[in-house]
Amino acid sequence: MVLLLRSVAYWLQSTLFDLPPDQRISGLGGLPVDAMLIPAAGGVLLGLIGLALRRRKARYVDLVEANALHGGKLSMVDSLIITGQTIISNGFGASVGLEAAYTQMGGVAASKLGDMLQLRRGDMRKLVGCGAAGAIAAAFGAPLTGAFYAFELIIGTYTIATLAPVMAASIAAVLVTALFGHGEPIVTIPEVITIGVPQVLLIILSGLVTGAIGILLMRLVGSVEQAFRTFKIPTWARPAVGGLAVGALGLITPAVLSAGHGALEKAFAAPPLPVVLAISIVFLKVLASAISLGAGFRGGLFFASLFLGAILGQVLYWVALWINPGLFPEPSIPMLVGMAGLAAAIVGGPLTMAFLALETSGSLPLTVAVLVAAVASSMLVRETFGYSFTTWRFHLRGETIRSAHDVGWMRNLTVGRMMRRDVKSVSEEMTLKEFRRLYPLGAATRVIGLRDDGRYAGMIDVADAYADEALEDGAMVGSILRHTDVMLHPALGAVDAEALFEKHNADALVVVSDLAERKVIGTLTESHLLRRYSNELERARADLAQ
Known part of the structure; x- marks a missing residue:
């Protein structure tokens, strides 16, 4: 040729x-x-x-x-x-x-x-x-x-x-x-x-x-x-x-x-x-x-x-x-x-x-x-x-390619592939008394708070509902929401997602279909992301050695 x-x-x-x-x-x-x-x-x-x-x-x-x-x-x-x-x-x-x-x-x-x-x-x-x-x-x-x-x-x-x-x-x-x-x-x-x-x-x-x-x-x-x-x-x-x-x-x-x-x-x-x-x-x-x-x-x-x-x-x-x-x-x-x-x-x-x-x-x-x-x-x-x-x-x-090293797996390792879809959610206007009845300690770790129109409002750490005794039973769930404006989307890569976890000191973040519509489709924890990233990295290194 x-x-x-x-x-x-x-x-x-x-x-x-x-x-x-x-x-x-x-x-x-x-x-x-x-x-x-x-x-x-x-x-x-x-x-x-x-x-x-x-x-x-x-x-x-x-x-x-x-x-x-x-x-x-x-x-x-x-x-x-x-x-x-x-x-x-x-x-x-x-x-x-x-x-x-x-x-x-x-x-x-x-x-x-x-x-x-x-x-x-x-x-x-x-x-x-x-x-x-x-x-x-x-x-x-x-x-x-x-x-x-x-x-x-x-x-x-x-x-x-x-x-x-x-x-x-x-x-x-x-x-x-x-x-x-x-x-x-x-x-x-x-x-x-x-x-x-x-x-x-x-x-x-x-x-x-x-x-x-x-x-x-x-x-x-x-x-x-x-x-x-x-x-x-x-x-x-x-x-x-x-x-x-x-x-x-x-x-x-x-x-x-x-x-x-x-x-x-x-x-x-x-x-x-x-x-x-x-x-x-x-x-x-x-x-x-x-x-x-x-x-x-x-x-x-x-x-x-x-x-x-x-x-x-x-x-x-x-x-x-x-x-x-x-x-x-x-x-x-x-x-x-x-x-x-x-x-x-x-x-x-x-x-x-x-x-x-x-x-x-x-x-x-x-x-x-x-x-x-x-x-x-x-x-x-x-x-x-x-x-x-x-x-x-x-x-x-x-593009951000610096060499021919195989980074395609990093592009394929997206939030959409790693997130969990079994989302537990409540209205942000629910009282803490009702929330505690639905989610006693140990029943769940995190719950998603939603607005009246079904859009994402924030993430609730269940432990927060029991940690502050000053919160009365009549208080709203909205008072303990976290990460109200921090969201992931399915196409986001693992590296960019980890940067968001690091920036906002978050253990878990919500995944929305669109950042403007804020419709919740899943959640992703930092520990799961790092574990998947580590596994894929080891697999890539094994391919190089073979």
Whole structure:
């Protein structure tokens, strides 16, 4: 599937941009003026597709969301739509990569296989991770990279139980691509280096800089989306407007177009760019990627972040050369460090980047250097921003997903599933004498007080009716009501419900069908909620260990 999708996208690029054989669009020296209209044409096509799909009102689910909330369940139709939009975006030159399409199709194939085999939730999530691992391994010719991409980003954790199937998928994918004459690493760096304290300090600095640029790029995507909303540009027209802007940037340098494969190969094969030119390309590529995604083009930033990081690595090389010419023997070393730092910031997988360096260079010292940069970048993003690009997109639309850890059971564990429906109720105007006759001590723990119209008035702790001797038998039940304005509703999640218990220091709360109508349908105690939550948490942990 990876080879097929790649071939279709490259065919589109070759046809539309009239590329020479074996030439990538981002590696061209320049473009004719009319080529700036090609990304805009792709935007028009995406806008028309969006209009045609408007009636579906579907929210397309990617692998991270599927594993986090839906137990690995993916829709084949939705995945084909995502993949088609990604191919159009990349094929027409938008500044996005194909990795989103690769992993989506790998994941949905695994999900449908799991459906056929009727796998349980935990196994389905692992199998979807295998599909993603195979896709990334095939795309980069790197089985360890694919495997740890799945562990860090799709499954959300690494266990011995998942090692064998995920590694098997990654190795098999690389072997299959090798049968077709592909499967080589994206670049090869044979240089062996020695890492000392001066290099480590520069590498940490590189990690912090790439982390900051990763945050800038993610923020910029949200800013572009906000700008389109501010200027009230219709959703269907945004890709065309964004495509025109990206095409204009492509006239300055074609390196900003597509994912950047050709430009990356050219960067490693040619001498390092001058500092000003390298910084300019980074600026233009960041802008092009943000406009592409903010305008509505579909795709990922995995490879784009590798290209950006490589150019930033050239800047690091010039800095090191200015400090001490012997720090880095050649520019490919800081380029690989920059690739790992920026990709770890945006994609969110430091170990994935470390293994990419290992499989690219075969050098353990260089792998350690890359890991230092990736960890520094990831820590900066985590502490100051808190999201990778994928989870940032969830945040922009109101989701709270931080990773692919299975939190779907938390969404399913609602108040409506846990409440008791056998509610005891009395009128709030009943006298305490009558209440004590109906509910002697020990007969019940809590009773619901209702208004004349049947709406919730408050909760009565039966012990309160006997605790205060100053209350005369003629006093009304309404005088001992608790939590008169605190109610739960059936769709409320366990975490939010517990927050209400904590805030109001309540042992039990009423459940109403609607907060405005206040019609009582059940009750829920804090002890029962915590017990159910604990049981589900233990079950989720057991799934991870199996």
